[in-house]
Amino acid sequence: MSRSLLLLSVAAGLLFLQGCTVTPWVQPYERHYLADPIMGFERDPVAAGYMNHVYEAREAARGAEGGSGGGCGCN
Amino acid sequence: MLWVWVFFPLAAGAAVLPEERADTMYHSYSGGGVTIDGPSVLVRKNVGNSLSLSANYYVDMISGASIDVEATASRYSEQRDEYSLGADYLVDKTTLSLGYTNSSENDYQAETVSFGISQGFFGDLSTLGLRVSYGSDDVFRNGDDNFAAQAEHRRYSLNWNQILTQKLIAELSVETVSDEGFLNNPYRSVRYQDPDSGTGFSYQPELYPTTRNSDAVALRAKYRLPYRAAIKGEYRYYVDSWGIRADNIEFRYTHPLEEKDQWILEGKLRFYKQSGADFYSDLFPYINATSFRARDKELSDFSNTSLGIGVSYVLPDRWSLLERKNTVNLYWDYMLFDYDNFRDVTVHGGGSDIAPGEEPTYNFGANVIRLFWSIWI
Numbered sequence: 001m002s003r004s005l006l007l008l009s010v011a012a013g014l015l016f017l018q019g020c021t022v023t024p025w026v027q028p029y030e031r032h033y034l035a036d037p038i039m040g041f042e043r044d045p046v047a048a049g050y051m052n053h054v055y056e057a058r059e060a061a062r063g064a065e066g067g068s069g070g071g072c073g074c075n
Numbered sequence: 076m077l078w079v080w081v082f083f084p085l086a087a088g089a090a091v092l093p094e095e096r097a098d099t100m101y102h103s104y105s106g107g108g109v110t111i112d113g114p115s116v117l118v119r120k121n122v123g124n125s126l127s128l129s130a131n132y133y134v135d136m137i138s139g140a141s142i143d144v145e146a147t148a149s150r151y152s153e154q155r156d157e158y159s160l161g162a163d164y165l166v167d168k169t170t171l172s173l174g175y176t177n178s179s180e181n182d183y184q185a186e187t188v189s190f191g192i193s194q195g196f197f198g199d200l201s202t203l204g205l206r207v208s209y210g211s212d213d214v215f216r217n218g219d220d221n222f223a224a225q226a227e228h229r230r231y232s233l234n235w236n237q238i239l240t241q242k243l244i245a246e247l248s249v250e251t252v253s254d255e256g257f258l259n260n261p262y263r264s265v266r267y268q269d270p271d272s273g274t275g276f277s278y279q280p281e282l283y284p285t286t287r288n289s290d291a292v293a294l295r296a297k298y299r300l301p302y303r304a305a306i307k308g309e310y311r312y313y314v315d316s317w318g319i320r321a322d323n324i325e326f327r328y329t330h331p332l333e334e335k336d337q338w339i340l341e342g343k344l345r346f347y348k349q350s351g352a353d354f355y356s357d358l359f360p361y362i363n364a365t366s367f368r369a370r371d372k373e374l375s376d377f378s379n380t381s382l383g384i385g386v387s388y389v390l391p392d393r394w395s396l397l398e399r400k401n402t403v404n405l406y407w408d409y410m411l412f413d414y415d416n417f418r419d420v421t422v423h424g425g426g427s428d429i430a431p432g433e434e435p436t437y438n439f440g441a442n443v444i445r446l447f448w449s450i451w452i
Contacts, residue, residue, distance in 0.1 A: 024198035026238050033242050033299045038329045038339065041246060041297060041307065043387075046098035046117040046131075047406060047445045054104055054443055058412070060349050060373055061313035061321035063250030064291035066234060 041066055090168045090195050090202075092127040095120050098449045106410065106441020109139040113154075120452060125166070131159040142437060143372075146420045147264045147278055155180045168195045174208070182261075185212040187228070204234040216261040226256030242299040252289045259283035265370040266420070267359035268431060274423050275431040279362055281369050283354070289315035304330040318353035319374065336389055343383035343408070351375045357418050358432045372437065376415040383408035385445075400451040408443040 026034075033039065042048035052065045096119055103112035113134035121127050135155040159176040172191035178184070193204035210228035232250035239245055264278035271277075295309035307327040314320050325345040332338035352374040354367035385406035395401040418434035 024200045026200060026241055028198065030241050031238070034238060034244055036299065036303075036305075037336070038303070038305045038331060039244065039297055039299055041244075041295060044098065044404065044447070044449065045093075045119075046100050046115055046447060046449075047404070049117075049131075050100070050102050050115060050445060051408070051443070055347075058373060059321065059323075059347055059379070060315070060317075060319045060352070061291060061311070061323070061347075062289065063230065063232065063252050063313070064248040064293035064311055065250075066246055066248050066293065066295060 090165055090170055090193075090199070092121055092125070092163060092165055092170075093119055093129075094451065095127070096449055096451045098447050100445060100447035102446075103444040104441060105443075107141050107412070107439040108145065109137065109141045111135050111137050115447075118452075125164060127163040127165075129159075129161040129163075131157070131161075133157040133159070142419065142421060142439075143263060145424075147262075153181075155183075168199075169193070172206070182215040182217050183212065185210060187211075189230075193234075200238045202234075202236040204232075204236070206230075206232045206234075212256070214257050214261060219261075222261060224257030224261075226254065226258055229253045239296075243296065245294070245296040248291075248293040248295075250291050252287075252291075254287040256285060258285065258287055259369065260371065263369075263371055265356070265359055265368045266431075267362050267364060269362070276358060276420075277362070279368075281371065282367055283369060284317065284367050287315060287317055289313065289319075304328065313349075317374070319349055319351065321347065321349035323347040338389075339387040341383075341385040341387075341406070343381070343385075345381040345383070346378070347381075348378040349376065351377075351416065355416075357416050370417075372414055372417040375417040377413060377417065378415075379410050379412045381408050381410045383443075396450055397452065402449045404445070404447050404449065406445040410441045410443060411438070412441070413438045 037043060056062050098115075098117045100115040100117075101112070102115055103110065105112075113136045115131065115133040117129065117131045119127060119129040134157070137153050137155075155178060157176060157178040159174065161172065161174045164171045170191075170193045172189070172193075174187075174189040174191075176185075176187040178186075187208055187210035189206060189208035191204060191206035193202055195202050208228075208230045210230075212226040212228070214224040214226060216222040230250060230252045232248065235247045237245050237247075259281045261280075263281045265281055266276045266278050268275065269277035291311060291313045293309060293311035295307065297305055297307045299305050305328075307325070307329070309325040310322070312322045323346060325343065327341065327343045330340045332340065352369055354365055355369045355371070355374045356365075357370060357375070359365065359368060383406060385404065387402050387404040390401040390403065392398075414437045417437050418432070419437040420434055422429055422434050
């Protein structure tokens with residue numbers, strides 16, 4: 001009985017997951033605007049990393065700088 | 076994190092490695108009596124189709140004297156050298172990252188290791204990244220061979236990047252940082268009221284708590300305008316166990332002048348504001364007045380406003396090295412710091428009769444320059 005319940009739960013879980021699979025609403029061929037280099041959050045890692053360092057050294061706040069951030073290895 | 080895997084089922088997509096390029100930068104920060112400048116060289120190159128390696132050499136050279144040095148003659152190291160190595164490995168739609176950083180000064184040694192994983196979902200409409208890092212520091216004090224201390228830093232971050240429409244992309248970042256050990260500057264002092272002193276105040280060393288935990292959350296978005304230009308907006312909120320609250324907001328405008336991107340112009344505006352640490356005071360009432368004490372202006376109540384402009388220029392083929400795309404880039408930022416409860420004690424140097432605690436609050440402007448040359452290798 002408990003095994004049937006388990007199987008039922010797994011089946012229900014899989015159906016639930018299936019229901020969560022969303023069709024991408026922006027297709028790959030519709031991403032030409034986003035693929036433009038000017039649409040990157042930071043175009044130049046060397047320059048973005050430096051500004052994060054400047055801010056972190058002079059402001060108490062730190063972290064959540066985004067994909068280009070992540071700390072400077074200094075204090 | 077389970078919800079992430081339940082609600083973001085894998086979908087077909089194409090994760091890519093970062094761009095292969097070499098950047099050589101001169102950077103300079105000049106303000107408040109101090110100039111910090113130096114080079115930074117960042118090289119990133121693929122090995123095969125799925126491995127990207129990066130190396131960065133960065134130098135800070137410090138000259139001049141800040142208001143803290145003027146007031147208490149504390150010393151600072153003159154140069155910091157930083158080496159970083161990184162590797163990104165692409166497995167199907169997943170990128171695994173490893174990083175190592177070594178930072179060295181004559182009185183401070185720091186090592187950091189990091190690990191990250193990112194994964195595309197929904198046909199790469201969403202990208203989720205997790206990153207952890209661990210840093211270990213050795214702190215020394217010039218002129219005091221008996222002083223040595225340690226500090227540890229642990230960082231945990233989550234990035235969720237989301238394509239919202241054909242022209243709009245957004246990112247949510249959350250990061251927790253945990254510090255433990257010797258966290259204050261071994262040279263800095265706090266001042267307290269001292270009727271026996273000629274100026275009415277004296278100094279004693281700072282004393283910080285040995286732990287600090289902080290949380291930051293940021294939301295940023297970038298939108299492609301009806302003509303070929305982009306605007307970016309960003310907001311971050313920060314809170315920590317020292318009682319500091321901070322937030323900042325930034326706007327950026329990016330405008331290419333020609334279709335072939337020969338010139339790209341950029342403008343930026345940023346506002347930052349924080350409330351200070353619980354144990355900060357510009358002037359303590361007497362010696363050893365509190366268990367912890369700080370008069371570091373970075374822990375005071377203050378705000379700063381930044382204005383920045385930049386230009387990027389693609390070199391014509393006849394001037395380009397390696398027959399690849401070459402760019403030269405110049406960015407200038409002006410930052411205006413305005414302190415609410417950090418007072419300018421240098422007014423006492425000329426024999427002023429201003430009472431302690433009545434000095435004007437401090438403010439200064441700083442120029443930040445980034446000049447770099449990039450080659451897509």
